[in-house]
Every structure is written in C-alpha cells, then in structure tokens.
Amino acid sequence: xxxxxxxxxxxxxxxxxxxxxxxxxxxxxxxxxxxxxxxxxxxxxxxxxxxxxxxxxxxxxxxxxxxxxxxxxxxxxxxxxxxxxxxxxxxxxxxxxxxxxxxxxxxxxxxxxxxxxxxxxxxxxxxxxxxxxxxxxxxxxxxxxxxxxxxxxxxxxxxxxxxxxxxxxxxxxxxxxxxxxxxxxxxxxxxxxxxxxxxxxxxxxxxxxxxxxxxxxxxxxxxxxxx
Numbered sequence: 001x002x003x004x005x006x007x008x009x010x011x012x013x014x015x016x017x018x019x020x021x022x023x024x025x026x027x028x029x030x031x032x033x034x035x036x037x038x039x040x041x042x043x044x045x046x047x048x049x050x051x052x053x054x055x056x057x058x059x060x061x062x063x064x065x066x067x068x069x070x071x072x073x074x075x076x077x078x079x080x081x082x083x084x085x086x087x088x089x090x091x092x093x094x095x096x097x098x099x100x101x102x103x104x105x106x107x108x109x110x111x112x113x114x115x116x117x118x119x120x121x122x123x124x125x126x127x128x129x130x131x132x133x134x135x136x137x138x139x140x141x142x143x144x145x146x147x148x149x150x151x152x153x154x155x156x157x158x159x160x161x162x163x164x165x166x167x168x169x170x171x172x173x174x175x176x177x178x179x180x181x182x183x184x185x186x187x188x189x190x191x192x193x194x195x196x197x198x199x200x201x202x203x204x205x206x207x208x209x210x211x212x213x214x215x216x217x218x219x220x221x222x223x224x225x226x227x
Contacts, residue, residue, distance in 0.1 A: 064094035065138075065172040067104075067156045076181040079146040086139040086156035086172065090126060096160040096168045098122040102138040107153035107174075115154070116141045125160065151179040 070083040086102055088094075099120040105112040118139045125136075138158065143150050156172040180188075 062089065062092045063170075063173060064089050064092035064096075065156055065158050065170055067154060067172040067175045069175060069177070073185065074146050074150060074177050074180065075185050076146055076148065076151075076179070078182055078185075080144060082143040082146055082150060084141045084154060084175070085137055086158075088125065088136040088138055088158075090135065094125065094170060095162045096125050096158060096170060097163050099125050099138070099158060099160040101159050103157040103159070104139055104141050105155050105157055107155075112155070120160075122161065148179075151177050153177075 066087045066089060068085045068087060070081075070085070071079060073079065074082055084104060086104060100122050101120060102118045103114050104116040106115050107113075116139065120138075139156065153174050153176045155174045158170050158172075160168055162168050
C-alpha cells in the first residue's frame with residue numbers, strides 16, 4: 001500500500017525510487033555514478049513538487065471590500081466635495097452572502113468611531129452588482145469642504161451573514177487622509193517639481209554621455225554616424 005500511495009502521487013518519483021533501490025541492491029563499482037545521478041533526480045523531483053505546492057496559494061489575496069477617495073489631495077479649507085466610497089469587488093471572495101449593514105469607521109483613541117452607517121436589511125451582496133465591472137457601491141460619505149475633522153484613518157466594516165446564517169464581519173483596507181494645509185501642500189508640490197526637474201536633468205546627462213560614447217566608438221572603427 002505504501003508503494004501504491006507513492007505511485008499515485010508521482011509515477012516518475014516512484015520509478016526513480018525503484019531504479020535507485022535496484023542499484024543499491026546490486027552496487028557494482030561501475031554503477032555508482034548512475035546511482036548518484038538517480039539520487040539527484042529524486043532530489044530535483046521532490047523540490048519541484050514542493051515548490052509547486054507552495055505556489056498554489058496566493059500570499060496576498062485581494063480583499064472584497066474597498067475604501068476609496070475621490071480626490072488625490074485633501075487640503076484644509078480648500079478642497080471641496082470630498083467623498084469616501086465603500087465598495088464591493090465581485091471578483092474577490094467574501095464569506096458574506098447577505099448584508100445587514102455597512103459602516104464607515106474612523107480611527108480614534110482608543111479604538112474606532114462610527115461615522116456613518118447604511119442599513120441593507122439582509123440584501124444579497126451580489127444583488128444589484130454592476131454586471132460589467134462586478135463592482136458595487138455600498139456606502140458614500142461626503143464633506144462639503146475639508147475641515148480638521150476630515151483628516152484621519154478610515155475603514156469600511158461590512159456586517160452580514162454567510163450561507164449558513166452565521167454572523168460575519170469583514171473590513172476593507174485602511175485609508176489615511178493625512179493633515180495638509182495650503183502651505184504644506186505648496187511646499188510638497190515645489191519639492192515634487194524639483195525632484196522631477198533633477199530626474200529630467202539626469203536623463204539628459206545620460207543621453208549626452210551615451211551619444212559621446214557612440215561617437216568615440218564610431219571614430220575607432222572609422223564609421224561616420226548618421227545624424
């Protein structure tokens with residue numbers, strides 16, 4: 001039975017092991033190199049199977065629930081119509097089948113504070129999902145203008161039931177809105193501009209250096225480069 005299990009898992013591994021056993025039983029001096037090669041084959045087969053098993057599971061599975069911001073920057077007393085969206089990605093796996101409520105939570109000290117909540121009354125999670133994109137918007141929260149209360153760390157909590165009617169609680173990844181006033185924003189943009197210009201200068205210098213090297217090589221081989 002033990003040999004049958006080995007053969008069922010890997011016929012090639014079973015065959016290599018059988019050959020190695022025969023060589024061990026008849027260990028003639030001229031067959032030692034073949035025996036060593038067979039042992040190496042066994043090791044390679046084992047490592048390849050172990051690697052295949054390790055790659056079968058995804059290390060970072062995509063979360064079914066997300067939290068997104070509708071603007072790239074939030075500036076104190078400047079940015080208007082800020083919106084946070086709690087969304088559902090139908091292509092990602094979730095244990096929740098029916099949604100009872102969706103909450104927007106903000107990090108506080110200590111714990112989390114509920115900012116907004118929508119009641120779904122056990123609606124199917126896949127109901128009314130956009131068939132083209134497999135996405136659903138579960139909750140939207142807006143601010144007319146960015147005041148100090150806007151900044152912080154947020155997440156979405158989805159509460160519902162699985163197919164066995166057990167209560168399930170899943171969360172989105174955290175989203176941080178760092179504090180930024182107009183002065184710090186302008187400083188940041190100026191620094192970004194300087195970094196972009198420096199990168200541009202480096203690219204130009206590298207192109208000039210490459211051009212000089214090409215001309216030197218052309219002179220060595222007496223080849224006139226085309227303009």
